[in-house]
Amino acid sequence: MTKTVALIGAGAMGGAIGTRLVKTGHSLTVFDLDPQKRAALAALGAIEAETAAKAAATSDVIILSLNAPKIVRAAVFGKDGVADGAKQGALIIDMSSIDPDATKELAADAFEKGLRWVDSPLSGGAPKALIGELTLMAGGSETDVADAHEVLKHLASNYTHMGPVGAGQTTKLINQVLCGLNFLAVAEATQLALDAGVDAAKIPLALKGGRADSAILQEYMPRFATKDYRRTGRIDNMVKDLNSAQDLARRTNTAMPLTAVCAEVHRMLTAAGLGGEDQAALMEFFTGAKREISP
Numbered sequence: 001m002t003k004t005v006a007l008i009g010a011g012a013m014g015g016a017i018g019t020r021l022v023k024t025g026h027s028l029t030v031f032d033l034d035p036q037k038r039a040a041l042a043a044l045g046a047i048e049a050e051t052a053a054k055a056a057a058t059s060d061v062i063i064l065s066l067n068a069p070k071i072v073r074a075a076v077f078g079k080d081g082v083a084d085g086a087k088q089g090a091l092i093i094d095m096s097s098i099d100p101d102a103t104k105e106l107a108a109d110a111f112e113k114g115l116r117w118v119d120s121p122l123s124g125g126a127p128k129a130l131i132g133e134l135t136l137m138a139g140g141s142e143t144d145v146a147d148a149h150e151v152l153k154h155l156a157s158n159y160t161h162m163g164p165v166g167a168g169q170t171t172k173l174i175n176q177v178l179c180g181l182n183f184l185a186v187a188e189a190t191q192l193a194l195d196a197g198v199d200a201a202k203i204p205l206a207l208k209g210g211r212a213d214s215a216i217l218q219e220y221m222p223r224f225a226t227k228d229y230r231r232t233g234r235i236d237n238m239v240k241d242l243n244s245a246q247d248l249a250r251r252t253n254t255a256m257p258l259t260a261v262c263a264e265v266h267r268m269l270t271a272a273g274l275g276g277e278d279q280a281a282l283m284e285f286f287t288g289a290k291r292e293i294s295p
Contacts, residue, residue: 006059010037014065016126053085069102101164122170139168176241190224200225236275
């Protein structure tokens, strides 16, 4: 028997999560501040709730898909938040990407109210969520992480318990460092190929299976080469995650010179007004070309 689920946050990522859960037979109640986002999932069979508290009241599991620690705190502990409606022992699964220390504080406050907490940030984006092939890294007790998996197994093909609360978020920051550096390296290599007169579209095939191969190379070099800026993520979200990784590095006294350069490039593009664009817009750092931003 599938568990009843509340989804708090139905943006691009949350919407994909909600769509997948409805299509896999879950009873889903959704809350988002934007009524149009709620309505989009309701059209698929979800139930709309007017507040996070009302969404949580009828649910065994509450999934959060939000964008910053202060937003998560407001959604859970603010007026008409999850904590006002959730049943004792309800399981909160935070699929947001936020700071590990903030996660530990949020989880401690939830425990005081009789609620359980698993941090389970993701890799793979909305396209993978829609087909149930996300990569999830989870932090929490063994029992809570196992319970969370009963729902998350419908979203993910790779689910790993990384340790106590906060370990999932730490792993996500490491994931973002690797992704950010890879995006930047592939963009730089694409520009070199273009300047040298090599068909960049052929490079992913030529390098497939070699040591330089990666999912980002295969997906993004053709997009970099043609300036295909369709949004599947946002540069300013990468800035947020790289900032958090640098904060963690300072606390652990870890040298991360390449991450520092990568973060600065992303900040420069954000300052230039490209923060809302996809990672493919990293090409603008190398070309400086003027163009119209797609709607």
